Amino acid sequence: MVKEIERAGIPVVHMCTVTPISMTVGANRIVPTIAIPHPLGNPALPPEEEKALRRKLVSRALEALTTEVEDQTIFEV
Amino acid sequence: MKLELGFTQINDIQFSKECKVDNGTLYVDPEAVKAFMYEDDDVKAWVKDFTFDVAKPGESVRITPVKDVIEPRVKVEGPGGVFPGVISKVDTVGSGKTHVLRGMAVVTAGKIVGFQEGIIDMSGPGADYTPFSKLNNFVVVAEPADGYQDNKHEYEHAVRIAGLRAATFIGELARDLTPDETQVFETYGIKEGIEKFPDLPRVAYVHMLQSQGLLHDTYVYGVDAKRTLTTILNPTETMDGAIISGNCVSACDKNTTYHHENNPVVKSLFEAHGKTLNYVCNIITNENVYLADKQRSSDWTAKLCRLLDLDGVIVSQEGFGNPDTDLIMNTKKIELQGVKTTIITDEYAGQDGKSQSLADADPLADAVVTGGNANEVIVLPKMDKVIGMLDYVDVIAGGHAGSLRPDGTIEAELQVITGATNEMGFNRLSAR
Amino acid sequence: MSYKVVHYINQFFANIGGEEMAHIEPELRDGFVGPGMALNNAWKGEAEIVKTIVCGDSYFAEHEAAAKEKILGWVKEIKPDFFIAGPAFNAGRYGYACATIACAVQDELGIPVLTGMYEENPGADMKNKILIVATANSAAGMRKAAPVMAALALKMMKGEKIGASCEEGYMPNGIRKNFFEKEIGAKRAVNMLVNKLNDKPFTTEYPMPSFDRVAPNPAIKDLSKATIALCTSGGIVPKGNPDHIESSSASHYGEYDITGVDDLTSDKYETAHGGYDPVYANEDPDRVLPVDVMREFEKEGKIGKLHNIFYTTVGNGTAVASAKAFAAEYAQKLLQAGVHAVIMTST
Numbered sequence: 069m070v071k072e073i074e075r076a077g078i079p080v081v082h083m084c085t086v087t088p089i090s091m092t093v094g095a096n097r098i099v100p101t102i103a104i105p106h107p108l109g110n111p112a113l114p115p116e117e118e119k120a121l122r123r124k125l126v127s128r129a130l131e132a133l134t135t136e137v138e139d140q141t142i143f144e145v
Numbered sequence: 146m147k148l149e150l151g152f153t154q155i156n157d158i159q160f161s162k163e164c165k166v167d168n169g170t171l172y173v174d175p176e177a178v179k180a181f182m183y184e185d186d187d188v189k190a191w192v193k194d195f196t197f198d199v200a201k202p203g204e205s206v207r208i209t210p211v212k213d214v215i216e217p218r219v220k221v222e223g224p225g226g227v228f229p230g231v232i233s234k235v236d237t238v239g240s241g242k243t244h245v246l247r248g249m250a251v252v253t254a255g256k257i258v259g260f261q262e263g264i265i266d267m268s269g270p271g272a273d274y275t276p277f278s279k280l281n282n283f284v285v286v287a288e289p290a291d292g293y294q295d296n297k298h299e300y301e302h303a304v305r306i307a308g309l310r311a312a313t314f315i316g317e318l319a320r321d322l323t324p325d326e327t328q329v330f331e332t333y334g335i336k337e338g339i340e341k342f343p344d345l346p347r348v349a350y351v352h353m354l355q356s357q358g359l360l361h362d363t364y365v366y367g368v369d370a371k372r373t374l375t376t377i378l379n380p381t382e383t384m385d386g387a388i389i390s391g392n393c394v395s396a397c398d399k400n401t402t403y404h405h406e407n408n409p410v411v412k413s414l415f416e417a418h419g420k421t422l423n424y425v426c427n428i429i430t431n432e433n434v435y436l437a438d439k440q441r442s443s444d445w446t447a448k449l450c451r452l453l454d455l456d457g458v459i460v461s462q463e464g465f466g467n468p469d470t471d472l473i474m475n476t477k478k479i480e481l482q483g484v485k486t487t488i489i490t491d492e493y494a495g496q497d498g499k500s501q502s503l504a505d506a507d508p509l510a511d512a513v514v515t516g517g518n519a520n521e522v523i524v525l526p527k528m529d530k531v532i533g534m535l536d537y538v539d540v541i542a543g544g545h546a547g548s549l550r551p552d553g554t555i556e557a558e559l560q561v562i563t564g565a566t567n568e569m570g571f572n573r574l575s576a577r
Numbered sequence: 578m579s580y581k582v583v584h585y586i587n588q589f590f591a592n593i594g595g596e597e598m599a600h601i602e603p604e605l606r607d608g609f610v611g612p613g614m615a616l617n618n619a620w621k622g623e624a625e626i627v628k629t630i631v632c633g634d635s636y637f638a639e640h641e642a643a644a645k646e647k648i649l650g651w652v653k654e655i656k657p658d659f660f661i662a663g664p665a666f667n668a669g670r671y672g673y674a675c676a677t678i679a680c681a682v683q684d685e686l687g688i689p690v691l692t693g694m695y696e697e698n699p700g701a702d703m704k705n706k707i708l709i710v711a712t713a714n715s716a717a718g719m720r721k722a723a724p725v726m727a728a729l730a731l732k733m734m735k736g737e738k739i740g741a742s743c744e745e746g747y748m749p750n751g752i753r754k755n756f757f758e759k760e761i762g763a764k765r766a767v768n769m770l771v772n773k774l775n776d777k778p779f780t781t782e783y784p785m786p787s788f789d790r791v792a793p794n795p796a797i798k799d800l801s802k803a804t805i806a807l808c809t810s811g812g813i814v815p816k817g818n819p820d821h822i823e824s825s826s827a828s829h830y831g832e833y834d835i836t837g838v839d840d841l842t843s844d845k846y847e848t849a850h851g852g853y854d855p856v857y858a859n860e861d862p863d864r865v866l867p868v869d870v871m872r873e874f875e876k877e878g879k880i881g882k883l884h885n886i887f888y889t890t891v892g893n894g895t896a897v898a899s900a901k902a903f904a905a906e907y908a909q910k911l912l913q914a915g916v917h918a919v920i921m922t923s924t
Contacts, residue, residue: 069808069892085434108867133796136796348770413761417767457774514762570763573758
């Protein structure tokens with residue numbers, strides 16, 4: 069799906085837990101996330117900390133969108 | 146380790162006050178089964194009531210939503226008891242003697258736990274796709290206690306335990322039977338095996354266990370598989386119920402407890418054991434949702450394959466989607482250790498069969514056996530009798546709005562049928 | 578009444594000559610010629626070759642447009658029920674001609690077609706467009722190829738369901754079909770492994786695909802002026818799943834307006850995804866689709882704007898081709914709406 073958005077000319081960042089699949093299918097900007105059932109959260113954390121975690125992850129995704137890449141790149145958090 | 150299985154064929158199930166197996170017929174008192182299930186506190190807390198039914202091969206009967214299928218067994222010699230760590234105390238099983246009631250199963254059904262419970266048709270086209278249409282099924286339909294929707298994990302646990310208890314109760318009736326047939330299974334220690342079969346390739350079975358979350362889990366000696374590291378098992382341990390299903394992944398490719406007890410890879414490797422290969426052991430590994438876990442578990446699998454000096458392995462999968470990555474990671478890493486692989490999976494190639502079958506891929510996975518395309522659409526005729534309820538046909542995985550048609554027929558993907566595209570290779574179904 | 582069939586062969590199989598006669602123009606003959614006899618006999622009167630078209634391989638290769646036009650004109654006039662070409666075995670130009678002309682007949686005249694050749698024949702590159710029966714690499718394989726081609730052709734003429742490639746004898750054409758093997762999967766796996774261990778040939782039941790790549794688009798220059806859209810394959814939908822997106826094998830995607838929504842709460846949103854434990858996503862859907870923090874970034878001026886529509890589907894068991902089609906469609910909507918970048922989340 070990310071590839072189709074990229075193909076349409078829109079830069080896209082893929083936030084996902086299973087980055088190897090993302091690499092195999094060909095996403096270009098990839099941000100690894102927490103876990104499959106809660107990619108952008110962690111139920112074990114208190115609400116404020118969980119929100120802070122999510123801010124950090126999404127900030128990283130925005131950084132990825134503002135970074136020029138030549139090839140498939142994983143933006144580790 | 147050496148285990149003798151003694152099989153008694155069950156051709157009929159009758160409700161009766163007296164519980165016994167006589168001349169191929171299981172006589173069972175549902176009230177006694179119920180009382181035994183309710184001895185467990187969690188079952189008491191989360192299951193309001195049980196109803197019972199029997200479904201036989203060829204009948205116009207549909208069982209849905211199906212949660213688990215279990216074969217009744219009882220340990221008659223050797224350490225431990227069936228379902229160790231869950232029903233029996235923790236003790237290493239897989240040696241001595243075990244009696245099996247073959248040709249029948251306990252099927253748990255009832256109000257849905259997750260999206261992913263299945264359908265078993267006892268006749269018609271659907272029956273060709275599920276191995277359980279060929280069995281005499283003792284069906285336990287559970288009715289959840291109030292408030293279960295907010296406590297699905299607890300409810301899943303209760304129904305899981307209830308099914309295992311019902312199977313244990315019935316299995317106990319086989320204790321004093323003289324089996325119709327006995328079979329002996331034995332694997333050897335590393336050095337012993339090499340001395341015995343110096344010229345045969347050393348082969349193990351890499352058994353991937355679904356462990357994605359509380360409703361997608363597998364238990365090994367009572368331990369939740371997602372909290373385990375890759376480890377080794379004697380193949381015969383699985384025959385005594387060392388691995389059980391706690392699983393609500395899509396019905397077609399979830400491994401029920403019955404599949405674990407009758408693991409076809411274990412069976413097929415034993416058939417070749419001492420002839421074309423030396424069956425060393427099983428390696429069990431999980432399919433977790435964290436990438437670090439996937440990496441760690443597949444590293445560990447490859448490491449064990451090397452440490453055991455294996456020549457080849459068979460890898461089986463459970464579920465689909467991100468577990469495809471576990472499958473590919475395992476395969477790739479094992480091949481890179483110089484150990485040859487053959488993998489068993491199934492496909493999600495779209496209803497038209499034109500799409501890509503797996504979520505992940507690698508050229509090193511060059512020997513693949515497939516259980517078929519789970520997206521293929523099937524129309525199931527109306528059945529005279531439904532055990533359970535049809536309320537969930539539209540929402541279970543593989544169903545869609547309108548799957549249940551007004552005339553009682555069902556149009557859905559093979560995904561909805563319990564065991565249809567099993568990734569242990571239980572069936573003959575395949576695709577090209 | 579028997580089905581009418583037109584057969585296409587080259588100069589060699591028409592017994593005109595070899596390479597020295599490969600220049601001959603297409604000609605039309607009555608009834609069967611050469612290998613057509615074997616096909617005709619196999620149909621036992623249920624189908625019959627009414628005309629045979631003979632064309633030189635070099636002529637076809639060098640004058641493709643003219644050859645095609647002439648042959649299509651004849652076929653159109655004859656109005657056969659079926660068009661069969663070859664088999665070409667390992668003859669490269671003949672194989673190319675068989676596949677090309679059969680494909681043209683199928684696509685332009687809507688007549689079902691079949692050809693046959695060796696797997697490494699260059700004509701076999703078209704196996705995803707037309708059905709091609711796999712044959713031996715020399716004409717000695719005719720005895721084996723004819724009954725397979727004849728049987729499959731007859732099934733196609735009758736409109737019967739075509740089985741899997743390995744059952745019917747055609748080359749795998751990218752369309753996966755289920756069928757029942759003789760042995761169970763585990764047994765097949767053990768046999769395959771034993772062959773692999775002994776360096777004996779084995780055939781995988783699923784050859785690994787290769788993936789195409791799309792070059793990355795340039796980065797966003799000024800985030801504070803950018804409109805960013807959220808999309809997900811994690812199945813986040815308004816509570817009650819109003820568009821009935823399937824829990825697995827989704828047949829459509831959802832698009833939902835989040836104007837004025839600062840936070841996805843459990844009373845208004847949930848997941849329709851059936852592939853993962855839904856408890857956490859249902860408790861707080863922002864864990865899958867981070868509307869809450871994107872709104873904060875919008876207020877803080879870090880991003881220009883959060884696009885007011887989010888696109889959602891269920892990745893679980895959904896065919897890659899469908900997912901592709903969904904994304905291709907909504908990518909156009911995003912473009913038209915002036916969206917500068919997309920954050921796609923997956924579970």
